[in-house]
Every structure is written in C-alpha cells, then in structure tokens.
Amino acid sequence: MYLAAQPGSLQLTQQGQLKHFLTTEGLPKTLLTRILDHTESFLGVENKKVKNAPLLRGKTVMTLFFEDSTRTRTTFELAAQHLSANVMNLNVKHSATSKGESLLDMLHNLEAMSVDMFIVRHPESGAAHFVAQQVKAGVSVINAGDGRHAHPTQALLDMFTIRKTKGAFEPLTIAIVGDIQHSRVARSQIHALNTLGTGEVRVIGPKTLIPHALSQFNVKLYHNLSRGLKDVDVIILLRLQKERMSSDLLPSKHEFYQTYGLTAEKLKLAKPDAIVMHPGPINRGVEIASDVADSDQSVILQQVRYGLATRMAILSMTINTQDKQLFSEEARTS
Numbered sequence: 001m002y003l004a005a006q007p008g009s010l011q012l013t014q015q016g017q018l019k020h021f022l023t024t025e026g027l028p029k030t031l032l033t034r035i036l037d038h039t040e041s042f043l044g045v046e047n048k049k050v051k052n053a054p055l056l057r058g059k060t061v062m063t064l065f066f067e068d069s070t071r072t073r074t075t076f077e078l079a080a081q082h083l084s085a086n087v088m089n090l091n092v093k094h095s096a097t098s099k100g101e102s103l104l105d106m107l108h109n110l111e112a113m114s115v116d117m118f119i120v121r122h123p124e125s126g127a128a129h130f131v132a133q134q135v136k137a138g139v140s141v142i143n144a145g146d147g148r149h150a151h152p153t154q155a156l157l158d159m160f161t162i163r164k165t166k167g168a169f170e171p172l173t174i175a176i177v178g179d180i181q182h183s184r185v186a187r188s189q190i191h192a193l194n195t196l197g198t199g200e201v202r203v204i205g206p207k208t209l210i211p212h213a214l215s216q217f218n219v220k221l222y223h224n225l226s227r228g229l230k231d232v233d234v235i236i237l238l239r240l241q242k243e244r245m246s247s248d249l250l251p252s253k254h255e256f257y258q259t260y261g262l263t264a265e266k267l268k269l270a271k272p273d274a275i276v277m278h279p280g281p282i283n284r285g286v287e288i289a290s291d292v293a294d295s296d297q298s299v300i301l302q303q304v305r306y307g308l309a310t311r312m313a314i315l316s317m318t319i320n321t322q323d324k325q326l327f328s329e330e331a332r333t334s
C-alpha cells in the first residue's frame, strides 16, 4: 500500500498538483484528465521544424535506469530535450554502484550537482517512492517502472491512446491479457481505467499468472481467452515477465501461445473495430501473432508515439509545480 496520492502527500502538493509522479493509484480523475488534455498540446512535436519549447529551460533532468529499457528511457530523454532541459543519463551499469556505493549515497552525490528531476527505473517495488522520500525539497521524482508495483507514465500513455482512438471510457470493455501477476503496467492501467470510469475491465490469464488479491482491483477475471475476448473494444497484451518470475509458472512458451496468444482468429471474437495494444517489448509468437502485431487493428507503435507527448505533459506538469510550491512556501515564510 503506497499512500502517495492524497493532496499534501508524497506525490501531490497541498493544492493537489503533481510533485512527483509515482503511481496512478488514488490519483483523482480530474488530474488524470488534465494530463491527457495537456498531452494533446504536445502531439506531433516530433514532426515540427523547431521542436523545443522552453518550459524546462535551465532545468537538469537525470535518468537513473537500474533495469534495461528501450522505449521509456529514450522517450523521457527526448521529451525532456524537447522541453529545453539539460538531460543526462547515468549509465548505472558503469557507475560506482559496482564499487559498493549505495543508492542513497549515489543520490546525494547527484543532488550535489543540482539535478532538478530524477527519472527512476528499478527492479525493486517501492524504489521510486524511496527516492522521492530522500530527495531534497524542490527535486521531483518520476517512477519509470518499479518491480511489479507501478509504471504510471506507461499507463497514462495507454489511457491517452485509448481516449484518442475510442473517445469516452464509460462505454468501453477493455481486456488485459497475459502475465498480470508480474506486471507493473497492468496494476497502473487498472487503477487508471477504473478512475476514468471504464465500463468493464477484464483480466485474462492462467491461474499461475493472476495475483491472489485480485478482488481489490475491481476487474472481471477470465481464465478462458475466447470467453474473455467476446465483444471487447480494447485488448491489451502483456509479455511473460520472466525476469520477475521466481520459478517456472508455465509448461512452455509454446503452450502459452496456444492458450493465450492473440491470433487473427481469436481477434475476431472482439468487436470488429477493436484495437490491440501492448506496452512492449513484444514477443512475437508468444503473446501475439506476428500478423496481429502488424495489422491495422494494432496501435502498438501509436502508443510509443503518444508516449513522447504524454511524457512531455507529465514532465512539464511536475517540474513546474515544484517551482510554484517552493515560491508559495517562500512567500509564506518571508
């Protein structure tokens, strides 16, 4: 339980604005909607001749990735560059952590270089919250994925993709398929989908890949893919997250594909205009057939494109809030 979403808490200012962005759990609908609306204003930035807006001019943003990434790190770096920030990636694998330096000591050293924002990915659940608790006032922390707990910016770019493609959330039936148990993306998506008023959220997967405490998530559970896909508007696929499995939970990838892989045939069970989503990286022939991944119904690359605008929105809404908060604290104490 991470109490980070109440006003005045770790994540939000007294005014209910983002100080850090750590989880979608408990964030109000108004704030999620504001992020989606703000994302609209950054759409298509990659096609503009002059890409940079001055919103983060003079700020230093550092990415700290203790786990591999293709999409999240690069879109965050591009997003910060497009907002005119100074952007640095600490190459964690080649950092002094290999000589025994702790995360906390590393943080204090980086803070001494006047970093304004850390974007953190870590294999341990709760790592981004820990960092947010340790940084000094005025420094923001964005959770770029922590263990199996949360990946809030992925969830927001997914919400943006759904809203852009389908409109309102209320009439939609959305199915999340695959390894829910180890998925930080699924947890963050489910919180956001419920807050935004989605008609029905289904999760589909084998018993070994579904969390025990599913009742707290307000979703309908299916173990049978064909039944779960019936008449859905959106299908979100997840890969098998082997790196977070403590033992073999499935007989084989081949069997998983036979039972839960999305093929063109199974896709026909959903509504004819259903979209297929995946946070990536995709494993063709495991959770998704290659022709489905490349089909007109797939919006997988749209998600990546929208990720850039979504992260620009989140960066600008978070870092500038910190300035306003400090300004009002100074005004109160002077």
Ligand code: CP
Binding pocket: 068, 069, 070, 071, 072, 073, 145, 154, 279, 280, 281
């Ligand atoms: N979706 C996602 O988090 O992808 P990366 O691991 O490539 O960042």
